[in-house]
Amino acid sequence: MSPRPRFLKLDKNRRESILEAAGEEFSKFGFENASLNQIIKRAGISKGATYYYFDDKQDLFMTVVDHLMQVFNKEDVIEALGESGDFWGDIEAYAVNSFKLMRKIPYAKGMMRAVLEFTRRHEGSIVFEKTMEIGRNLSVKFIERGQRLGEVRDDLPTELLVELMIAVDLVLDRWTLENQALDSDEEIEAWSANLVDLFRRILEKREDI
Template structure:
């Protein structure tokens, strides 16, 4: 970016970068249109190139912004208290859900660039190390003794993880199909808490040892 952009109030900066991320997430770098971005951000074509060198410069700034934002939020996602795997997965799922509804632009943009090959190497590294960090924290300080003992904990953990992923996928699709509002989301979450209990019954040991 150029100096001029940094001089803006950070609120306006966010608006502009979000508009850009929306466009990039939807169309990828090549097919993203700077014209649509400026229209969406409510500014003239000239300003975009007053703020950024070119399209690629803007794209890089989006990546930087998104990674900073996620890195900062990751702290809150996972506390490393001692708890069962199911409880932790539930906490993470909730945190993800909230982050996604509160920051859809960042979420969708990151999801896209995560799979995209045309991301500059240094960002790619940061992205991967961010993923590693997340995985490490996910298994940190777990109380695995709650699991039933007749099957290896790793097996059970993967099964549980798949279950959560499948559930997340279903709600995601429901959200896209019907337009869901936040009330619906809460309702689904309540519904799911029933399934949480079932999972504990199934995956944890029945006795209290």
């Protein structure tokens, strides 16, 4: 019944072209607005094959999400976060990494937005709870660690801070994407610094205002 194992046995090229087509479509239009037929056409597979590998549209969506999670989790910069002395420096390292990854998988950030939107609309959906937990926990853990170190404010709800981080992240992503600002490593580092500066401005504990 659950056709995912089948999908994993598939030829690598074909598998990736499906993931890419789906990823780009979902990334551009969000879950609801993405056209399954369009994905199929772009991936060059038939309806029959599609529904042989996936239960439905949502299953395909989840497969793309899972794939991205795996890629992102391989990079274990996150683990070291805040373990060294330089908390904000570690964040910057993570940001650089994230930007570099984005250049390799351009639809990754769009997918993140799509997932957020989806979970907002289908809050009851059990399937996505775990997925969201992973993404959220990263930011939540980061914020809580920062708070324990006395670096991050605690006057606003953590969930709100997470939302703010994601929003700012997405704005900078789109900005750099539209202005082709990430062509060289220097540019990646410069924009990472900008992102971290914004995070810092928003999250930093301050008494002076």
